[in-house]
Amino acid sequence: MRDLYARFGGGLATVFLTLVLLWVAAMIVAPNLMMLDYALRPNLPPAELGGPRDVRSLDNIMYLANEATHRAIFFKTVWASALVASVTLVVCYPIAYWLAQNATPRQLGIALLLLIIPFFINEVLRTLAWFILLAFRGPLNAVLQWAGMIDRPVRWQGDGGVLAGMVYAYILFMLLPIYNAIESLEKAQIDAARDLGAKPWRIHWRVVIPHAKAGIATGCVFTFMLAAGSYVAPALLGSPGSRWFTEVIYNWFFEGGDWNRGAAYALVLLALCLAVVLVTLRLFRVNLADVAK
Amino acid sequence: MSHSVELSGIGMTFGTTRAVADVNFKVEAGEFFSILGPSGCGKTTILRMIAGFIHPTEGRVLIGGEDMAGRGPNQRPTAMIFQSLALFPLMPVWENIAFGLEARGVGKAERRRKADDLLRLIALEGYGDRMPGELSGGQRQRVAIARALAVEPGVLLLDEPLSALDLKLRQHMRAELRALQKRTGVTFIYITHDQSEALAMSDRVAVMSAGVLQQVATPRELYENPATPFVARFVGETNAIKGRAVASEGGIVTLDTPLGSLRGRGSVAAGQGATLFVRPEALIPGGGALTAQIDRVDFEGAFALVHGRLGDGSALTASVGSTDLAHAPEPGAQASFGFAPEHAVVLADA
Amino acid sequence: MIQRALFIFYLACFAVFMFAPLLVMGAAAFNTSRFPTVIPWQGTTLDWFRAMWADAAMWHALWTSAIIAAAVVVVALPIGTAAALVLTSLHARARSFAYAVMVSPLLTPGVVIGIATLILWRQVGVGGGLALIVVAQVSFISCYVMLMVIARLQRFDRTQEEAALGLGASRGMVFRRVLLPFLRPALIAAGGLAVLQSIENYNTTLFVRGFETPLTVFIATKVRTGLTPAVNALALVMIAAAVIGAIIWEIRRRAR
Ligand SMILES: Nc1ncnc2c1ncn2[C@@H]1O[C@H](COP(=O)(O)OP(=O)(O)O)[C@@H](O)[C@H]1O
Ligand SMILES: [Mg+2]
Numbered sequence: 001m002r003d004l005y006a007r008f009g010g011g012l013a014t015v016f017l018t019l020v021l022l023w024v025a026a027m028i029v030a031p032n033l034m035m036l037d038y039a040l041r042p043n044l045p046p047a048e049l050g051g052p053r054d055v056r057s058l059d060n061i062m063y064l065a066n067e068a069t070h071r072a073i074f075f076k077t078v079w080a081s082a083l084v085a086s087v088t089l090v091v092c093y094p095i096a097y098w099l100a101q102n103a104t105p106r107q108l109g110i111a112l113l114l115l116i117i118p119f120f121i122n123e124v125l126r127t128l129a130w131f132i133l134l135a136f137r138g139p140l141n142a143v144l145q146w147a148g149m150i151d152r153p154v155r156w157q158g159d160g161g162v163l164a165g166m167v168y169a170y171i172l173f174m175l176l177p178i179y180n181a182i183e184s185l186e187k188a189q190i191d192a193a194r195d196l197g198a199k200p201w202r203i204h205w206r207v208v209i210p211h212a213k214a215g216i217a218t219g220c221v222f223t224f225m226l227a228a229g230s231y232v233a234p235a236l237l238g239s240p241g242s243r244w245f246t247e248v249i250y251n252w253f254f255e256g257g258d259w260n261r262g263a264a265y266a267l268v269l270l271a272l273c274l275a276v277v278l279v280t281l282r283l284f285r286v287n288l289a290d291v292a293k
Numbered sequence: 294m295s296h297s298v299e300l301s302g303i304g305m306t307f308g309t310t311r312a313v314a315d316v317n318f319k320v321e322a323g324e325f326f327s328i329l330g331p332s333g334c335g336k337t338t339i340l341r342m343i344a345g346f347i348h349p350t351e352g353r354v355l356i357g358g359e360d361m362a363g364r365g366p367n368q369r370p371t372a373m374i375f376q377s378l379a380l381f382p383l384m385p386v387w388e389n390i391a392f393g394l395e396a397r398g399v400g401k402a403e404r405r406r407k408a409d410d411l412l413r414l415i416a417l418e419g420y421g422d423r424m425p426g427e428l429s430g431g432q433r434q435r436v437a438i439a440r441a442l443a444v445e446p447g448v449l450l451l452d453e454p455l456s457a458l459d460l461k462l463r464q465h466m467r468a469e470l471r472a473l474q475k476r477t478g479v480t481f482i483y484i485t486h487d488q489s490e491a492l493a494m495s496d497r498v499a500v501m502s503a504g505v506l507q508q509v510a511t512p513r514e515l516y517e518n519p520a521t522p523f524v525a526r527f528v529g530e531t532n533a534i535k536g537r538a539v540a541s542e543g544g545i546v547t548l549d550t551p552l553g554s555l556r557g558r559g560s561v562a563a564g565q566g567a568t569l570f571v572r573p574e575a576l577i578p579g580g581g582a583l584t585a586q587i588d589r590v591d592f593e594g595a596f597a598l599v600h601g602r603l604g605d606g607s608a609l610t611a612s613v614g615s616t617d618l619a620h621a622p623e624p625g626a627q628a629s630f631g632f633a634p635e636h637a638v639v640l641a642d643a
Numbered sequence: 644m645i646q647r648a649l650f651i652f653y654l655a656c657f658a659v660f661m662f663a664p665l666l667v668m669g670a671a672a673f674n675t676s677r678f679p680t681v682i683p684w685q686g687t688t689l690d691w692f693r694a695m696w697a698d699a700a701m702w703h704a705l706w707t708s709a710i711i712a713a714a715v716v717v718v719a720l721p722i723g724t725a726a727a728l729v730l731t732s733l734h735a736r737a738r739s740f741a742y743a744v745m746v747s748p749l750l751t752p753g754v755v756i757g758i759a760t761l762i763l764w765r766q767v768g769v770g771g772g773l774a775l776i777v778v779a780q781v782s783f784i785s786c787y788v789m790l791m792v793i794a795r796l797q798r799f800d801r802t803q804e805e806a807a808l809g810l811g812a813s814r815g816m817v818f819r820r821v822l823l824p825f826l827r828p829a830l831i832a833a834g835g836l837a838v839l840q841s842i843e844n845y846n847t848t849l850f851v852r853g854f855e856t857p858l859t860v861f862i863a864t865k866v867r868t869g870l871t872p873a874v875n876a877l878a879l880v881m882i883a884a885a886v887i888g889a890i891i892w893e894i895r896r897r898a899r
Contacts, residue, residue: 003732007804009814016725023722024744027782031759038762094650095657113889118665120885122843124859125878128866129664132671132679132875139667142682168664200646221750229752231846236866246754246846253850259762266758270751277750288743346805366808379806383824392820393810444810 032270039264060264070248070265077245078272080159081227084166085220088174091167092219096175097208100182101190119172127232130165134237161237162244169233170226174219181215182208217284224280225273245269295480296357296370296447297322298343303352305338312338315352316506318499320482322357322447325474327483327491330501331527336484337376339501340450343482344373357447367396370447374454378437380425386436387412387421393444411439414473431462438473448480455490467494488528492516500524522640525570532576532609534569534583538562538639546639551605553582557637571637573598576611578622581631585609587622597621601628665882672875679872691872695880698873704861707773711857712841714777715784716834722781723788723833724826730789731796746790748783756783757850771853779851784840788833795829 005013040056048054064070099108118126133140134156141153156164185208193203209216234244249269252262281287298320305313313335320326328336341347343354345366354361361369372393381389388395390411391404399407405421412418415435425433434454441449451470455463471494474481485491491498492512500507500515500523508520519525526533536550538561546559548569561567576583578599585601597618599611611630613621622628671679675686695701726745733741748756760779761771769775799822807817845859852860865874 001733004729007732007814008728008818012815012818016729019722019725020729023726023782023785026763027760027778027785028744028748031756031763031782034763034766035755035759091657091660094653098650098654113893115661116889117882117886118661120839120889121878121881122845122859122862124845124862125668125874125881126664128862128870128874128878129668131866133664133667135680137682138680139682168660171661225750225752229754229846231754231849232863235863246752249754249758250849253758253761263758263762266755270755273750273752273755288746289739344809346808366805367811367813371809373806373809375802375806377800377802379800379802381803381807381821384820392807392812395820396807396810396812396816440806440810 035263035267038260039267041260043258043260060261061268063261064265064268073243073248074245074268077228080163081224084163084170084227085174085223087163088167088171088223089178089216089220092171092175092178096178097182097204100179101185101187115172115175118168123169124232124236126169127165127236130161130168131236134161134164155239157237158239158242161239162234162242165233165237166227166230169230170223173222173226177215177218177222178212179215181212185211213284214286217280217286221277221280224276228269228273228276294370294445294447295322295478297355298326298448298480298482299355299358300339300343301353301355303339303342303349303354305335305342305347306350312504313342313349314504316501318506318509320448320480320497322480323478325471325481325483325494325496327485327495327498328501329485329488329491329498329528332486334501335504336486336501337452340373340452340482340484343448344371344450345369371450372441372444372446372448373450374437374441374452376452376454376456378433378454378457380433380437380440382425385422385424386417386428389425389436390421390440390443392440397444407443408439411443414442415439430458431466434458434466435469438470442473442477442479446479448482449474451481451483453484453486455485456487463490470494492528500527502527519570519638519640522568522570522643525568525638525640530573530610530612531570532573534571534603534607535642536567536569538565538567538641545634548639552584552603555582555637556634557639558635559639559641561639561641566642567639568642569637569639571632573610573612575632575636576609576630577632578611578613578620578628578630581629583609583631584627584629587624587626587628589624590621592618599628668875669879669882672872672879674872677871679870679875691876692880694871695873695876700856701861701873701877704856704858707855708842708858711773711776711780712838714773715780715841716837718777719781719784719788719837720830720834722785724792724830726785726789727792727796730793746786749786751783753783753844753846754850757847760847761851771851771855773855775851775853776848776855776857779847780841780844783847784837787836787840788830791829791833791836792826795826799825 004016007013008016037056039060040058041054042057042059044051044054064074099111103111132138136153136155136157140156141150144150145153189207189211190203193207198206229246230244231246231250234242234247238244245265246269249262249265252258252265256262300316300318303313303316304311316339328339330336338347342349343356345361345364345368348362356370366373381392384392387405387408390408391399394404394407408421409418412421415438417432417435417439420428420432425436428436437454454470455466458466467490470481483491483494492515495512497509497511498515499509502523508515508524510518510520515524515528519528522533525531534548534550534552534555536548536555538546539549539554540547540563541559541561544558544560545556546561546567548555548557548567550569555569557569557571559567574596583603585603587599587601589600591598591600594615596612596614599613599622601609601611601622603609609630667681668679670681672691673687673689674681674684675688675690676683730738730741730745757779760775760782764770764775764778803821803825804817807821808814812820842858845863848857848860856864862874862877865871
């Protein structure tokens, strides 16, 4: 703090500190604390606020634990998000490796530009593209029927559609961290491993993946978090049978009219994501500074 | 306008590191003053205290007789030239040079004119619109000097400004700096770990070791009359022979050493442990107290350096002028050297 | 050999996966069909572009998004920059704690940010609307700005600041003439990213939008209430604008 004042002088340093405090206090800490408080209080009519029934309890969270449908949706969201992260990892790893180690600078430039194009339009439009592609009477079914791979149109909307849409929507969040990590691996190490007679899978398992683990952890953490918190893909590509936890939360706010219960559900989602982040970082022995880059 | 600089009992402690301890000296206005010492001895720390980037934990800095306590670097009549130069890479050369004037609210036309004047002074006329990255090392060096001179400082502080240059350029810049100092009359405080640089350029030199001031003297005085064993060893080449003082009279000390009785200038009480220092060029081959086994002779042009080993195994270096090379001892031979007592210095051991 | 063939097959699949949806979406903008699709092809038309152009609600949504994005940039750039500067002047222990707090919004699901913002501001009587959208977006977009400024700061030579001070500059002038110009490229890039993030955002905005309809909400609503290829036309225009922008940026970067 003293450094800050010595470096920028009283006026500027005070401005900087005020801005940062405003951000951290009013936009990060206070909202989350208030959400916590909301989650712990019952939903009461205005007249009863501050009354004898306005006490903190875990009722809203217990409600989630006891309500079978919501509980099922929650766990489904967790494992489906994990599935999204794993599928994205598998899809991205080979191309990230190729871009980082084998592509010529020209190929690299073109590939990166092409990869970024879908990300210039927003998540809603990216998902909309899949919505059109996967439509019951849409192009995918037509092509597959024409190729003779299916006899009858398939109803893609539902779990499969959501998975495809999410992998598509978050692919860059997986690809870029892994690419960055593999890029810093010396080619000589791979050559050395090959020279020592290692098979390709062993080179990846023993040399490349350990080197890239921070990037892989980062990609997985972000993809999981984005998937679990996604609202568009399940709303557009899902079916009534594939509801997502965020949709339940949304309903508490704008249809059920119970903000307290909605806050409790949001809190559970937040806790889940933080837990996943911390566990993943611990498992991969990565620290936070490596993740946020 | 040049200023004097006085350090009075100055000290600096970083956490537990005592970087500078109780240093006192006064630099006269218009002087070329060097601070010499090995790397890590606290030179930069002293310079930064004078400039005001850090504040001494004890003692006072006076510039032009005024106490600088509480004044930041932008309120002192000093300008500093950094080891890394620290030119502003995103400003053209002329804006770099005129930066200090901009800080003082000088109008743009006037700034440009002044910058052009200074560019002429450093022989870089017409380079004003280049970016610093487009200049050579020596040119950047000169721009840094011009930038500092532009504010007409009373004191110019230079932190090893030539260390990044190659040998040839370094020697050229030495002469240029010296001439510039004479021309402008500004007080220069110059830091270096290179003793030949300090000796060649300075009016006076302060020698430091481990945060402690050893001696302040003219280059010649430093060389001929080192005040401490550290100065004797650090400034110039020397041979050191340990012993014990047995007599002291008329400014000449007699020392009892494993190599016999030796005499040199000094004032050491009888019975005290002391070391005799004698320069290579003071050693005269052919007859004398010191007998050495010659290892090799390095021809250096104007002279040759004879390296040998004394009876007790310690090294001995003597220098022989090229014209006397015929009389120089051969490698492998035994040779003896003598010296006049007034050419040797005896200093008490710490 | 087989490996190579397999890899090329994989690359091809990857390319199809990445671009087929975009191609289908783009192509559908030219199909006469009232519902956006490419099968069956009912005839080529530019009507949907005209429809989009004439859609006042779309223009209004775009305008709303633009205002939000501008406000987000104006607020998030100073906050992110200040955070980076404060962070780098903290001591190690305090720094890693503050850092964790400051990047936490990146690891928080967007819906949670929206919900928490909505709840907090309801306490003081502010409901969803433009102001709240900006606040909610700024809370996490500032992180991106901060990270980009930190990355740039790591290459800054602090002796430049000392040199400027030593030449008599005030602290303010050092900041304005030395540090700020150095940070400029990072600030421009961060500003661009902030605009993209703001316009693209849906999850957070959804909860704090009140009665406002920014572009993403507009499109999502269309999907439910009557999707026409006019939306595809809009998507195509946005992609084209982005690609052209990217190419111009790249050309200018190479020219330098
Ligand atoms: N900011 C600082 N914090 C801690 N120790 C320092 C700092 N600056 C210098 N020192 C220490 O003070 C001593 C003297 O450093 P310095 O003045 O840079 O030496 P020189 O310039 O003679 O090489 C060194 O031991 C150095 O490690
Ligand atoms: Mg130094």
